[in-house]
Amino acid sequence: MGRYMEFRVLGPVEVRRDGHRVAFSGAKLHTVLAALLLAREEVVSDERLCRLLWGWAPPATVSAQLYTYISRLRKILGAEVMIDRRPPGYAMSIGNATVDLNEFEKLALGGREALIKEDFERAGELLRDALARWNGQPFANATEYLADAEAPRLTEARAVTLEHRIAADLALGRHEQITGELTGLVAEFPLRERIRCQLMTALCRSGRQADAIHLYHHGRAVLADELGVNPGEELQATYRALLDGTLDRWPGSAPAARAGARPRAAGPSAGTPAMLPPDTVDFTGRGPELELVCRALTPDGQGAGRPRRVLVTGMAGLGKTALAVHAAHRCQRHFPDGQLYADLRAADGTPRHPARVLRRLLRALGPMDDVPVTDDQDQLVRLYRERTRGRQLLIVLDNASGAAQLGPLLPNTPEPAVLVTGRTALPTVAGAHTVALAPLEPRDSLELLAAAAGPARVAGAPRAASAIVEHCAGLPLALRIVGTRIAARPHCTPDRLARRLADPVTRLRELHSGDMDVHTSLLPSWRALEPGVRAVFPALAALGPEPFPAAEAATALDLPEAEAERLLEALADAALLEVSGADEWGQPCYLFHPLVRLFALSLEEARAPRSGDLAGRTEHNRRLTHRP
Structure with missing residues (x-):
């Protein structure tokens, strides 16, 4: 008698035989299994497996390690599952086994179809069954590279299914029963406007109009703070219907309408993104470089049809981001359709995957409902270029690591201007104006130190200030760290810090303040x-x-x-x-x-x-x- 096998990815990656969990460990082994399952018996290339296992820094022994992982999986899974070598990669056939993701998708589709047909009881039943397949964060025990590449689309699919199930409940008059759940979901998904609309509807039907109005204004503030955009058309329409007293009769709140042809804003500019980080208040020096960047970004009526691309390069700590953000704020008036910003480096210093960055930018550019639930980067790139086409946007891409990461993030029309920072020249930014930053001159260094520490503190200790400037060697990050430390210690003279920096053995250890650290930046x-x-x-x-x-x-x-x-x-x-x-x-x-x-x-x-x-x-x- 054959044994029943099931695979799970909607939570930790698991294999179960006859209801019992098959024991195996290791994030990389779980990653290979998940990647093969997600391919649905199609070939997964060695290159993709490598990227999901090691990100942008694979080891020299990639082929040998991949072979080892595949061999271990074959041994664990046994004869019921076939893993074949099919150049340029591997493919897996699972026979009669089941995958929780496949079951989820089948049930969710059936529930959505029932919702469109207004069979609300059946829709609710199917959608609840679909959501029951979830068991936590997808790929929780796999590598971060797999989670970054695949988890967002699955999390999005779960959230959409939740919205459909709630629509069925609202249609059945269960608004009072689901108000508590909706309140928790708004806290979990503060940027999902449809869930906020549904809670506003439930509150209104429960006689809590004031709470519904407050919920709208809170959502507007969250969208402005997090994404720099205004509420979308659906949320605004819900609010207008609430004020008019027609929310129960408003067609946009009908569950069938929401599940089928979803309302969307008219045109791509549903919101004007304003994603730039705050400007540096005491920005100092870099006058010629700032002028070059601003001149290259500003439309001058000449060279029409030619893309505006600017690349700021230099070693870590030279202030590339500060210059780019300051220039972007100065040029803001030339970009009425908004400003996008993305840090292409994660907190641990590793490059972010382009697909993850694209999703964040797409969320700022328009409704996420239109973003395909897919891991196909090419589809995300096409949608991104559609939404940026013809718009006077400024796109700041900070800390770019290389051509493979940057290429998908560049628009393919001349209207959006792009400002890129990176530590070296990037051939992807063809025809770019390149501004290479050098260490600051002593005069500018002293000015930056005074701006960070306080002019009076620096003026009161001129010899110590000169010594600090020499030890920091024109690196703005080092100068700002020292200035911050001086400012934070009003009773400690700059002389003492200058003496500590004089010793080259301990100098790097002194160049640290809060999350600013020269050693870490390098x-x-x-x-x-x-x-x-x-x-x-x-x-x-x-x-x-x-x-x-x-x-x-x-x-x-x-x-x-x-x-x-x-x-x-x-x-x-x-x-x-x-x-x-x-x-x-x-x-x-x-x-x-x-x-x-x-x-x-x-x-x-x-x-x-x-x-x-x-x-x-x-x-x-x-x-x-x-x-x-």
């Missing part, structure tokens, strides 16, 4: 290096604070000069090394920013033995200030 650039480049980074820093040619690096690393130059160029591309003039034979020379050099040497120190290695510590200290 880590993503270092982690993105290929292993070979990462390995030689500290050794190159040991060459000293002066410029050096590839020949000198080759000698220190015991490598051919061509290979040493390749490694140096990779570091320059990552904005961890600067090209600084040429030697007497015309060969390019390379130079570490002083704080980047201390960062590199700190990585070497972290790997060194710590038990009484006085000689090693002395050598490390010597390297901080001298060349060998």
Whole structure:
């Protein structure tokens, strides 16, 4: 007798045989299984599996590790399931097994069809059965890369199914029974306007018009704060019907109408997005660079039909974001259709997946009801380009990591202007005006320090201020950190902090305040290096604070000069090394920013033995200030 097998992804990824959970562990193994299930017996390419397992930083042993995971799954699942190698990837056939996602989708579709036919009892029953298939956050025990790529569409499908089930309940006159549930759902999904409309309807039918009015105004404030948009047409229409006393009779609240042809705003500009972060109040310096960016973004009537693209580059901590946001605020009046903003780097420094960014931008550009419930990035790109076409938008894409991430986020028409920040040149931004930031000059550095610390504090300790400026080496992040620390300690003179910064051994540890940290800001650039480049980074820093040619690096690393130059160029591309003039034979020379050099040497120190290695510590200290 065969055994009954079921797969679950609407919560933790699970396999069950005859009702009993099959034990296996590991986020990556659960990820491979989930990816194969989601493909519904189609081929999942090695490239996609790699992206779902390791994001944008796969190991060198990708093929071997994929083979290992597939072999382990075959052993766990047994003969009932077939996993075949079909170049360029793998496909899985589950035979008579069931998948909770497939059952959910089938029941949800049946419930929606019953709702359109106004068979509300049947609709409610099917939709409740569909929602019962959920068991928590989808892919809860898989990698974050899979969750980021796939969970949003499933969460959206669940929320839509909830809306349909509530519509059936409202049609059956159960408004009093579901008011409590709806109140919780509005708290869970504060940006879903349809659920807010449904709670307003339930409150109105329960004689609580004042609460319904308050709920609308609260929703308007949430939409403005979170997305920078006004309420959509459906929420506004619900509010008007509430004020007119016609909410019960308003056609837009009819469940069948909502489940079928959904109301939508007239045209793509249902709301005017205003997503820019707050401007830097004490923005200082960067006058020429600011002028270049603003001039490139401002329409001048010339070059009609040519896209406006601006790229701001530079090492971590140079103030690329501050410059971009300040320029965007200055140019705001030229973009009446709104301003979009997306940070393309996650809190842990890893690049965000383009599909996740696209969904956030699409939510600001129009109704999410029209966004397909799919993991197909191409569909999201098409909709994004439809919604940006012909609109005078300013799109700020901050902390771009590379062409693969940035390409899907660029409009394909000239009307929207795009301002990108990144640590190196990005070939995807074809024809862009590139503004490369350098460290601040001493005068601008002193001005920024005074703006952050308070002019009186800096003016009262001119020698300490000059020393701090020298130790920060023109890095705006470092200057702002020191200024913030001085401002937060009114009874502590700048002299004391200047003395602490004077020691190169502890300087990086001092450049920390709250969530601002020079060491942390440099880590993503270092982690993105290929292993070979990462390995030689500290050794190159040991060459000293002066410029050096590839020949000198080759000698220190015991490598051919061509290979040493390749490694140096990779570091320059990552904005961890600067090209600084040429030697007497015309060969390019390379130079570490002083704080980047201390960062590199700190990585070497972290790997060194710590038990009484006085000689090693002395050598490390010597390297901080001298060349060998």
